[in-house]
Amino acid sequence: MAPDSTRPALRSDAERNRTRIVTAARAAFAELGLDAPLHAVARRAGVGIGTLYRRFPTRGALIAAAFEEEMREFAQAVDSALDEPDPWTGFCRYIETMTMMQARDAGFRDLVTLASPAAGEFEALHRRTYAGIKTLVERAKQSGALRADFVPEDIIMLLMANQGVITGTAHTAPRTQPRLVAYLLQAFAAPGTGLLPPPPSRSQIQQSLQRMSQAFADRPAGPASPELGHLRLPCA
Amino acid sequence: MAPDSTRPALRSDAERNRTRIVTAARAAFAELGLDAPLHAVARRAGVGIGTLYRRFPTRGALIAAAFEEEMREFAQAVDSALDEPDPWTGFCRYIETMTMMQARDAGFRDLVTLASPAAGEFEALHRRTYAGIKTLVERAKQSGALRADFVPEDIIMLLMANQGVITGTAHTAPRTQPRLVAYLLQAFAAPGTGLLPPPPSRSQIQQSLQRMSQAFADRPAGPASPELGHLRLPCA
Numbered sequence: 001m002a003p004d005s006t007r008p009a010l011r012s013d014a015e016r017n018r019t020r021i022v023t024a025a026r027a028a029f030a031e032l033g034l035d036a037p038l039h040a041v042a043r044r045a046g047v048g049i050g051t052l053y054r055r056f057p058t059r060g061a062l063i064a065a066a067f068e069e070e071m072r073e074f075a076q077a078v079d080s081a082l083d084e085p086d087p088w089t090g091f092c093r094y095i096e097t098m099t100m101m102q103a104r105d106a107g108f109r110d111l112v113t114l115a116s117p118a119a120g121e122f123e124a125l126h127r128r129t130y131a132g133i134k135t136l137v138e139r140a141k142q143s144g145a146l147r148a149d150f151v152p153e154d155i156i157m158l159l160m161a162n163q164g165v166i167t168g169t170a171h172t173a174p175r176t177q178p179r180l181v182a183y184l185l186q187a188f189a190a191p192g193t194g195l196l197p198p199p200p201s202r203s204q205i206q207q208s209l210q211r212m213s214q215a216f217a218d219r220p221a222g223p224a225s226p227e228l229g230h231l232r233l234p235c236a
Numbered sequence: 237m238a239p240d241s242t243r244p245a246l247r248s249d250a251e252r253n254r255t256r257i258v259t260a261a262r263a264a265f266a267e268l269g270l271d272a273p274l275h276a277v278a279r280r281a282g283v284g285i286g287t288l289y290r291r292f293p294t295r296g297a298l299i300a301a302a303f304e305e306e307m308r309e310f311a312q313a314v315d316s317a318l319d320e321p322d323p324w325t326g327f328c329r330y331i332e333t334m335t336m337m338q339a340r341d342a343g344f345r346d347l348v349t350l351a352s353p354a355a356g357e358f359e360a361l362h363r364r365t366y367a368g369i370k371t372l373v374e375r376a377k378q379s380g381a382l383r384a385d386f387v388p389e390d391i392i393m394l395l396m397a398n399q400g401v402i403t404g405t406a407h408t409a410p411r412t413q414p415r416l417v418a419y420l421l422q423a424f425a426a427p428g429t430g431l432l433p434p435p436p437s438r439s440q441i442q443q444s445l446q447r448m449s450q451a452f453a454d455r456p457a458g459p460a461s462p463e464l465g466h467l468r469l470p471c472a
Contacts, residue, residue: 164400173436187423200409
């Protein structure tokens with residue numbers, strides 16, 4: 001490849017350090033969750049903790065840099081789901097994508113629950129995503145495919161339930177997680193086969209996310225079995 | 237009340253110590269899970285750690301003493317479910333009882349997943365319970381109410397999912413847990429509205445229980461909100 005004349009042939013030390021910190025943070029967050037100790041990130045990157053803090057004054061800033069691509073993927077998931085011509089297929093694909101991302105990566109798991117130290121950085125993104133989810137739910141109800149008593153908070157309930165199953169089975173029985181999701185999607189389908197206890201409110205669910213994030217913080221989970229990647233949900 | 241002439245008016249020190257240790261263990265396990273530090277139990281009971289170990293040489297023995305009543309309740313749940321004349325009602329009541337017990341108490345939560353240090357003490361009970369669950373599932377299938385592709389391991393899947401939701405919502409949105417269970421019971425009802433990914437094997441699920449128990453060990457959860465006790469699942 002021809003050298004790029006617009007930038008120096010050798011990266012500066014500062015740039016190299018930044019890349020090493022972001023790479024190390026990415027690995028540490030994936031393995032230990034978003035509360036991974038920052039001194040461990042610095043050690044992994046081969047830089048001093050002072051250098052890390054100069055580059056990333058807050059944990060949130062580091063998380064934002066480490067998960068830039070995943071957050072784009074997260075935002076894109078709801079957009080792609082809304083692009084689906086069939087509302088129910090869009091709804092199912094969204095759930096499928098979210099739960100797969102959750103199974104893949106402990107750090108992303110915390111991010112998905114919207115209650116991470118990077119909340120500030122991603123606030124606009126989260127607001128947009130929530131609006132997208134509401135539309136997705138409304139559209140699927142109007143098409144007659146999603147039961148009328150479903151609420152957007154039920155998606156968070158599903159992600160929490162999925163988290164419980166992943167914690168138990170990611171390494172030992174990875175087929176359990178898509179089975180749970182398939183059962184729940186079938187339960188969400190209209191008209192629904194019975195009454196439900198009333199749903200939690202949006203603010204209750206938001207408090208719960210905070211708690212969930214704390215409960216799973218710095219709890220090693222490790223990447224899920226690669227077998228998981230080959231599973232698809234029966235979504236129609 | 238008339239004094240009981242068959243026993244001394246005052247309990248011996250040894251008896252009193254035993255009761256204090258069991259009571260303290262019960263509280264510590266409920267609060268911190270079955271891996272609660274034993275020195276904390278001894279401190280709470282106001283006895284030395286040596287006294288505790290003389291009385292209960294293994295953690296399992298202490299757990300067995302502390303949860304004697306709950307284990308009876310646990311065993312009775314499957315018996316009562318099998319006594320129900322309608323197989324589907326029996327199946328639903330069993331799930332309802334298990335998930336309520338799970339929500340009530342962190343220590344019992346670990347016990348229910350059958351992968352506790354007391355496993356030795358409760359092995360016979362667990363074997364009998366598993367046999368009872370198999371019968372409950374078979375009976376509900378034969379009655380035509382439970383879908384044919386349901387497997388007993390799906391009950392463990394449900395308990396793990398419920399655990400995830402309890403972790404997030406027990407204090408903040410206690411109505412979420414019965415809603416999850418209601419959705420899943422509706423999904424379990426025959427004939428089922430779609431295909432499912434294949435279930436995990438029994439041995440995979442047993443390995444997963446071990447992992448689940450580790451993941452939640454010594455993670456404070458505290459008792460769930462009392463509001464929970466008033467909720468009933470729509471079970472028919």
